[in-house]
């Protein structure tokens with residue numbers, strides 16, 4: 818738990834979110850500024866600032882996040898989806914609590 822981390826506050830329930838999943842280690846909720854018809858994020862409950870801060874002991878956690886993505890995407894009606902992990906300010910990261918974006922639906926996704 819990091820005092821002024823917005824995602825830690827969501828994990829604690831101090832800030833509301835449109836939750837799509839929760840278990841003892843992970844939470845997933847819709848992005849407030851969606852870039853696709855369906856756009857949610859999978860977030861570990863433990864405060865890890867980002868991919869640059871992951872260590873070998875986070876291997877299972879990272880694996881669980883990626884294995885959860887297709888399950889939740891299917892539940893949200895997506896036949897295909899895109900994942901994104903912004904890392905560091907120069908990588909476009911705005912919230913420094915690890916999260917994996919999952920988004921899709923619609924045909925406007927750029928071919929990157």
Ligand code: AMP
Pocket residue numbers: 823832834846847848849850851902903909910911912913
């Ligand atoms: P990133 O650039 O990967 O750090 O993205 C952070 C994402 O968190 C952005 O897409 C924001 O729209 C999203 N976000 C910020 N605050 C909230 C919030 N309170 N609830 C849901 N999503 C949020």
Ligand code: ZN
Pocket residue numbers: 818819822823824825826863864865913914
């Ligand atoms: Zn946090």
